[in-house]
Amino acid sequence: xxxxxxxxxxxxxxEQDLERGLSREGIHDVERIGEVARGYGVHVASILHSGKxxxxxxxxxxxxxxxxxxxxxxxxGLKPLDDVKAFVGSLKSQxxxxxxxxxxxxxxxTSFLITGDVERPVFRFQNGGIVxxxxxxxxxxxxxxxxxxxxxx
Numbered sequence: 001x002x003x004x005x006x007x008x009x010x011x012x013x014x015e016q017d018l019e020r021g022l023s024r025e026g027i028h029d030v031e032r033i034g035e036v037a038r039g040y041g042v043h044v045a046s047i048l049h050s051g052k053x054x055x056x057x058x059x060x061x062x063x064x065x066x067x068x069x070x071x072x073x074x075x076x077g078l079k080p081l082d083d084v085k086a087f088v089g090s091l092k093s094q095x096x097x098x099x100x101x102x103x104x105x106x107x108x109x110t111s112f113l114i115t116g117d118v119e120r121p122v123f124r125f126q127n128g129g130i131v132x133x134x135x136x137x138x139x140x141x142x143x144x145x146x147x148x149x150x151x152x153x
Contacts, residue, residue, distance in 0.1 A: 002134045004044060004098040007106050009128040011054040019053040029128035029150040030058050034065030036148055045095030046070025050078035050102060059100040084108045084118050113142040126150055
């Protein structure tokens with residue numbers, strides 16, 4: 001099983017949108033990364049998101065590009081300050097899934113899966129980018145398999 005982790009696309013400031021939906025730049029970045037992922041043949045069975053507007057929009061754009069059988073659906077436990085360890089207990093599927101959420105949750109989830117410690121940073125996310133984690137074949141945890149980021153450098 002692979003888990004594709006995504007921090008939502010760039011969002012509007014609260015002054016423009018109280019729900020902080022995606023900005024034009026955020027929409028463009030997510031559409032571009034989604035198309036690149038589709039071009040590489042990335043397959044996910046479902047896309048889970050936090051339910052916040054910016055995460056839902058990001059998940060829907062990726063669903064349009066990647067066409068997962070399970071579509072995009074809200075999942076509890078993905079808010080910025082939710083308990084990473086509790087969420088990891090729900091990762092039982094053998095299918096590849098995409099999870100769209102927020103910082104600091106996404107970085108803490110990545111750290112926990114790779115090192116077992118939520119406080120040990122291992123990757124800096126970019127809005128709209130994908131970090132693909134794969135289970136170690138020897139059962140020794142998770143590794144970063146690949147990433148697609150909107151900006152390099």
